[in-house]
Amino acid sequence: xxxWLLKAMDLACQKAQRTLFEGVSFAVPAGSWLHIEGGNGxxxxxxxxxxxxxxxxxxxxxxxxxxxxxxGAGGASVQRPDRRALHYIGHAxxxxxxxSACENLCLDAQLxxxxxxxxxxxxxxxxxxxxxxxxxxxxxxxxxxRQGVALAxxxxxxxxxxxxxxxxxxxxxxxxxxxRSLFQSHLDAGGALVMTSHxxxxxxxxxxxxxxxxxxxxx
Amino acid sequence: MKxxxxxxxxxxxxxxxxxxxxxxxLGSVLALAGLWLGFMVAPSDAQQGQAYRIIYxxxxxxxxxxxxxxxxxxxxxxxxxxxxxxSGLMTRALAxxxxxxxxxxxxxxxLWGKPMWGTYWVWDARLTSMLILLFLYLGYxxxxxxxxxxxRSDRAGxxxxxxxxxxxxxxxxxxxxxxxxxxxxxxxxxxxxxMASVMLSGMLLMSLALWLxxxxxxxxxxxxxxxxxxRHAAWVQQLPEVLAQRARRAGT
Amino acid sequence: MRATPPPVPSPWLAMAALLRRDLRLAMRRKSExxxxxxxxxxVAALFPLAIGPExxxxxxxGPGVLWVAAxxxxxxxxxxxxxxxxxxxxxxxxxxxxxxxxxxVIAKLGAHWLISGLPLVLLSPLLGLQFALAPEALAMLAxxxxxxxxxxxxxxxxxxALTLGVRGGGVLQSLLLLxxxxxxxxxxxxxxxxxxxxxxxxxxxxxxxxxxxxSAALGPWACAAALRLALE
Numbered sequence: 001x002x003x004w005l006l007k008a009m010d011l012a013c014q015k016a017q018r019t020l021f022e023g024v025s026f027a028v029p030a031g032s033w034l035h036i037e038g039g040n041g042x043x044x045x046x047x048x049x050x051x052x053x054x055x056x057x058x059x060x061x062x063x064x065x066x067x068x069x070x071x072g073a074g075g076a077s078v079q080r081p082d083r084r085a086l087h088y089i090g091h092a093x094x095x096x097x098x099x100s101a102c103e104n105l106c107l108d109a110q111l112x113x114x115x116x117x118x119x120x121x122x123x124x125x126x127x128x129x130x131x132x133x134x135x136x137x138x139x140x141x142x143x144x145x146r147q148g149v150a151l152a153x154x155x156x157x158x159x160x161x162x163x164x165x166x167x168x169x170x171x172x173x174x175x176x177x178x179x180r181s182l183f184q185s186h187l188d189a190g191g192a193l194v195m196t197s198h199x200x201x202x203x204x205x206x207x208x209x210x211x212x213x214x215x216x217x218x219x
Numbered sequence: 220m221k222x223x224x225x226x227x228x229x230x231x232x233x234x235x236x237x238x239x240x241x242x243x244x245l246g247s248v249l250a251l252a253g254l255w256l257g258f259m260v261a262p263s264d265a266q267q268g269q270a271y272r273i274i275y276x277x278x279x280x281x282x283x284x285x286x287x288x289x290x291x292x293x294x295x296x297x298x299x300x301x302x303x304x305x306s307g308l309m310t311r312a313l314a315x316x317x318x319x320x321x322x323x324x325x326x327x328x329x330l331w332g333k334p335m336w337g338t339y340w341v342w343d344a345r346l347t348s349m350l351i352l353l354f355l356y357l358g359y360x361x362x363x364x365x366x367x368x369x370x371r372s373d374r375a376g377x378x379x380x381x382x383x384x385x386x387x388x389x390x391x392x393x394x395x396x397x398x399x400x401x402x403x404x405x406x407x408x409x410x411x412x413x414m415a416s417v418m419l420s421g422m423l424l425m426s427l428a429l430w431l432x433x434x435x436x437x438x439x440x441x442x443x444x445x446x447x448x449x450r451h452a453a454w455v456q457q458l459p460e461v462l463a464q465r466a467r468r469a470g471t
Numbered sequence: 472m473r474a475t476p477p478p479v480p481s482p483w484l485a486m487a488a489l490l491r492r493d494l495r496l497a498m499r500r501k502s503e504x505x506x507x508x509x510x511x512x513x514v515a516a517l518f519p520l521a522i523g524p525e526x527x528x529x530x531x532x533g534p535g536v537l538w539v540a541a542x543x544x545x546x547x548x549x550x551x552x553x554x555x556x557x558x559x560x561x562x563x564x565x566x567x568x569x570x571x572x573x574x575x576v577i578a579k580l581g582a583h584w585l586i587s588g589l590p591l592v593l594l595s596p597l598l599g600l601q602f603a604l605a606p607e608a609l610a611m612l613a614x615x616x617x618x619x620x621x622x623x624x625x626x627x628x629x630x631x632a633l634t635l636g637v638r639g640g641g642v643l644q645s646l647l648l649l650x651x652x653x654x655x656x657x658x659x660x661x662x663x664x665x666x667x668x669x670x671x672x673x674x675x676x677x678x679x680x681x682x683x684x685x686s687a688a689l690g691p692w693a694c695a696a697a698l699r700l701a702l703e
Contacts, residue, residue: 016368017451054563055703056370082569092560096492098499110488113480113569351650358647365637371700375633378697379647382629385689386651389682393654397661 004029005161005192006051007076010060013046020046021212022059030160033183033193033203038212044196045091047212048165051194052088053080064161083112087159089167093150097139101125101149104138108153116156124155128178143170151179154186162186164195226303228445229454235438242438246431253279253424261417270334275418277327279426280320281349285387287317287433288352291359292384295377305441307373308448310380311363312441316433318356324349344398348391355383369448485570486578493582496555503551504586511544511591515598526603533602534612534663538656540598541591541616542623546645548587549627552579553635553698566702572695580621580628580691588620604667611666615659618679622655625690632697655682 005028012022020043028034038044049055051062064086066077080086095104102121109116125134128148138146147170154162162183168176180202183193187205195201225231257275291310298306328346329339340346359379366372449455497504518536519529556562565575595616596609604612630648634640662675 052567054566083564083567084569086567088563088567090560090563092558092563094560094564096496096555096561097559098496099492103495107488107492108564111485111564111568111570111575113485115484351653354646354650358643358650361643361646362633362637365634365639365643368703371703374700375697378629378633378693378700382651382693386654389654390650393657393678397657 005065006194007063008051008060009063011047011050011057011062012059013043013050013055014058015043015046019058024060024210024212026208026210028161028192028194029206030190030192031187031205033187033195033201033205033207035201035203035207035209036194036196036212037198037209038196042212044212045165048088048090048163048194048196052086052163054088081161084114084158086161086163087154087157088163088165089150089154090165093146095138095146095149098137100135100137101130101141101152102134104149105153105156109156112157114156114158120156121152124152125149127155128152128182129175144172144175147171148175148178151182154182160191162191162193162195164193166197167195168197168199168201223301223303226301226305228305228308228449228452231305232442232445235442239435239438239442242431242435246428246435248428249424249431250428253421253428256417256424257421261421262415270331273327273331275421275425277324277331278422279429280327281324281345282426283429283433284317284320284324284349284352286430287313287320288355288380288384288387291317291380295380295384298373298377299381304373304448307369307377308441308444309437310373310376312437312444313433314356314360314363315440316436318353318360320429320433321349321353321356325353342398344391344395347394347398348387351390351394352387355387359383480569482570482574485568486574489565489575489578490582493579494585497582497586504548504590507544507548507587508590508594510547511540511594512598514540514543515601519601529602530604530667533599533604534608534660534667536602537595537598537612538616538619538660541595541620542649542652542656544591545587545620545623545627546648548583549624549631549644549648550641552583552628552631553701557635557701562698563702566699572698573691576628576691576694576698580624580694583628584621584624588624591620592616608663608667611663611672614676615662615679618676618683619655619659622679622683622686623652625686625694626651628694629690629697632694632701635698635701655679658682 007027009025010022011024013020024047026034036044036047046055050057053062061078063076063078064081066079094108095101096107099107102118102125105121105124106116106118109121122131122134125131125148128151130145130148130152133141133145138149141149147167151167168179171179176199183201183203184205187193187203193203225234253275258272261272263269263271291313294306294310294313297303298310325346328343328349332341333339359376362379363372363376366375446455446461455461515537518532522528522532553562556565566572568575592613595613599609599612627644627648630644633647634644637643658675658678662672662679665672665675
């Protein structure tokens with residue numbers, strides 16, 4: 001198993017001729033979390049999209065572990081990993097409003113190449129507190145419930161690196177506690193988490209908080 | 220690599236500034252020579268009289284309109300393969316000239332058609348293909364203007380130019396086939412029984428002149444595009460023309 | 472937590488899942504899909520109203536009118552192709568999925584054709600009757616539309632992806648696409664004309680098939696490249 005899951009080297013981002021941030025470098029070891037903070041418009045979402053390989057960085061590069069070789073040794077690679085290794089949830093949650101929560105989960109798993117039975121999907125939704133809502137179309141769910149469906153996807157995902165953009169938006173106290181325990185168990189099992197949030201996450205274990213501004217500094 | 224030295228906007232700006240005036244001057248000289256040959260020296264055509272002389276503008280303009288699209292496709296391939304920013308800017312600089320020449324080709328074709336065949340527009344294979352080429356140019360210009368983000372705009376434009384370039388031969392042959400089927404003995408505006416060598420040299424001179432003109436105008440235009448794209452860069456702020464402009468504005 | 476990630480999945484499962492998803496979504500929003508179909512019928516009905524009901528004239532213009540109406544109806548339905556996925560974030564998930572984006576694009580374009588193109592093909596003989604076309608001409612019209620509408624979907628995918636999220640996207644898409652659709656139009660109507668005159672239409676149909684193969688080979692790749700650009 002690779003001991004690190006993400007390395008950012010000297011990343012810079014420009015939007016509309018303005019430099020949002022530059023010189024961002026960090027590594028995310030397995031079992032650790034990274035909480036990126038900053039004011040509105042400072043580039044948190046842009047940074048996450050660069051880390052997922054969706055947007056190109058103006059400078060610098062991102063490294064992920066190379067595909068695992070049989071003897072377990074890895075290496076660095078600039079080849080962006082797919083859903084089997086990296087799971088991204090952005091602001092737009094990636095849920096189809098006209099499909100039910102259960103259908104969304106099953107479809108999503110098939111896009112990852114993993115079959116998911118309805119029972120497993122319902123179980124994941126129940127663990128997120130959505131047991132009565134699994135068969136309703138997502139468009140009638142509230143913001144917090146939709147967030148819950150997105151988080152339920154994480155329970156069935158094989159990915160070791162989770163990159164989450166504001167995962168706690170709209171969640172009530174109980175749902176936030178469920179999310180926190182989900183993240184904690186993921187970290188304890190050797191995964192890694194990179195997230196942005198305006199709230200304090202309070203996760204145990206090795207981790208760091210980064211303040212993103214014109215010059216990113218560790219908080 | 221020395222070749223990529225000019226891929227930096229800074230160096231290309233200077234190179235373009237040095238080359239453009241020479242190209243324009245040479246183009247003007249050749250145009251004068253070509254026009255003199257075409258309008259003064261070449262004999263009048265046995266069938267078409269004096270009015271045929273418009274082909275000295277129509278044919279070179281048509282050739283150049285197609286050539287410029289190929290040049291745009293070439294720069295697009297360079298841009299997609301080498302990821303240089305200048306390629307996108309050169310493609311953009313060429314597009315308006317190409318569109319203008321395509322429009323002129325249609326215009327001169329219509330002007331030729333009226334005295335010769337009695338009608339301004341004939342659904343000739345070449346004219347129809349030129350019309351579609353004009354639409355391809357306009358589509359490229361519209362798309363690159365509508366996308367604000369520069370990188371996406373350049374790359375989307377490159378894709379459009381490439382897809383268009385691949386399609387242009389297909390479109391040309393399908394229109395040609397369509398034309399022969401429907402029109403039968405149709406008129407062909409660029410057909411002449413014999414091409415006297417003087418007529419041919421006149422057309423070649425005009426084509427060369429237009430090529431130089433297009434290159435000069437594209438280089439001038441790309442300088443403006445570079446300034447607009449790189450206006451926050453340090454080297455732009457230090458340019459003599461920018462400093463002079465700033466001094467003028469401060470003085471008034 | 473697994474020590475190694477799951478093996479590379481076959482793209483066919485993901486494609487099948489995406490196809491089923493799009494069909495299911497279309498079933499739940501039937502009114503949107505029927506809109507383009509009604510447009511097709513309306514436009515085809517406008518021409519006899521504008522030109523006159525004389526059967527000889529209608530027979531002459533019929534194939535052309537129906538082909539242009541099918542083309543315009545396809546343009547109309549292309550706006551919806553990627554817009555919804557882009558807005559709710561599904562497009563990002565597709566770009567990050569284990570299956571290559573090119574394959575997923577093929578599935579999406581296939582679903583689009585089944586929802587928007589195939590109904591046009593099935594409806595065209597009925598509308599052809601309005602234009603006093605003979606049965607052989609009707610059959611040839613349906614055949615050329617059967618081969619031609621997938622080409623329109625494939626080319627349209629490129630246009631839709633390039634103009635995703637761009638203001639004025641609908642008109643821009645048509646401006647980009649219509650010149651590229653000229654060969655399909657010319658050979659499609661040419662085939663029906665040849666059939667009506669008693670000459671063979673094999674050459675035309677072969678060219679249409681060649682256009683289909685070429686656009687199927689290159690279109691999805693260009694479309695995926697344009698989608699990745701839109702996501703940047």
